Amino acid sequence: MLHATVRAGQSPVETAALQPLLSVDKVTLRYKTPSLLVTATESVSFDVRQSDRFVLLGPSGCGKSTLLKAVGGYMKPVAGTISINGRQVTKPGPDRMMVFQEFDQLMPWKTVLQNVMFPLLVARKLPEKIAEEIARSYIEKVKLTRAVDSFPHTLSGGMKQRVAIARGMAMQPDILLMDEPFAALDALTRRQMQDELLQLWDDTKFTVIFVTHSIAEAIKISNRILLLSPHPGRVKAEVVNADAASTEDGSATALEKDIHDLLFSEPGHRE
Numbered sequence: 001m002l003h004a005t006v007r008a009g010q011s012p013v014e015t016a017a018l019q020p021l022l023s024v025d026k027v028t029l030r031y032k033t034p035s036l037l038v039t040a041t042e043s044v045s046f047d048v049r050q051s052d053r054f055v056l057l058g059p060s061g062c063g064k065s066t067l068l069k070a071v072g073g074y075m076k077p078v079a080g081t082i083s084i085n086g087r088q089v090t091k092p093g094p095d096r097m098m099v100f101q102e103f104d105q106l107m108p109w110k111t112v113l114q115n116v117m118f119p120l121l122v123a124r125k126l127p128e129k130i131a132e133e134i135a136r137s138y139i140e141k142v143k144l145t146r147a148v149d150s151f152p153h154t155l156s157g158g159m160k161q162r163v164a165i166a167r168g169m170a171m172q173p174d175i176l177l178m179d180e181p182f183a184a185l186d187a188l189t190r191r192q193m194q195d196e197l198l199q200l201w202d203d204t205k206f207t208v209i210f211v212t213h214s215i216a217e218a219i220k221i222s223n224r225i226l227l228l229s230p231h232p233g234r235v236k237a238e239v240v241n242a243d244a245a246s247t248e249d250g251s252a253t254a255l256e257k258d259i260h261d262l263l264f265s266e267p268g269h270r271e
């Protein structure tokens with residue numbers, strides 16, 4: 001028995017009447033180096049809707065980070081299009097904020113508050129007072145009020161990731177792009193951060209694309225999961241994770257097995 005709605009194939013059919021916020025349509029992404037051409041993804045299509053917790057899941061090297069970079073506007077597709085709110089993505093913009101895995105994504109010479117304020121001042125060009133007010137409210141949301149004047153080197157890995165999340169969310173982007181943001185954390189902190197992210201989502205219903213290669217993390221975080229095949233990444237299936245909240249019980253384990261089978265099955269072996 002399959003424990004979630006699964007749609008196999010290249011182009012997932014929309015079930016809701018909601019218009020997609022982001023459309024990725026038959027996107028092929030390629031790296032060109034002096035000596036070789038690497039196809040990272042091939043003809044990948046998916047839609048992300050408002051308030052989706054959309055997870056890109058697949059084995060190492062299947063092009064998850066590359067897809068996220070392209071959605072961020074840092075890389076141009078060699079074929080296909082990416083559009084947000086009906087406008088084609090051609091460059092980075094404050095409507096798409098990235099949170100990375102690395103702990104060194106903060107500016108070490110700036111405090112927590114200054115790090116979170118920075119894009120509000122530079123990209124949004126907000127007056128200092130308003131930027132500070134917004135930054136403080138997001139720092140509070142990630143439970144870092146006490147560390148507001150601390151410098152990054154005095155923070156734990158989890159705290160640094162909270163700052164990066166606060167900085168991304170404070171910009172109130174249309175989509176938050178998270179590239180394995182918890183992968184470098186210890187298991188306990190990782191779980192705690194996943195819980196906190198879900199609490200934040202309950203509060204603000206932000207839209208997020210979350211990259212991971214952990215099936216368990218994908219099930220916990222997502223409402224929808226796009227499964228990608230090994231290199232070059234192609235869409236294997238889309239899983240609608242209706243039981244996202246019930247990750248601690250047996251249904252999550254069963255779903256985990258289903259996803260594992262889908263990810264590693266040969267094409268045509270499974271309906």
Ligand SMILES: Nc1ncnc2c1ncn2[C@@H]1O[C@H](COP(=O)(O)OP(=O)(O)OP(=O)(O)O)[C@@H](O)[C@H]1O
Nearest residue numbers: 031038040059060061062063064065066067213231
């Ligand atoms: N800058 C680059 N130049 C050339 N090839 C690259 C570059 N970055 C990534 N690649 C290649 O593109 C493919 C996809 O890489 P990508 O990092 O997107 O995969 P991934 O699914 O995010 O992997 P992981 O889970 O290990 O982070 C891989 O074959 C990788 O070697």
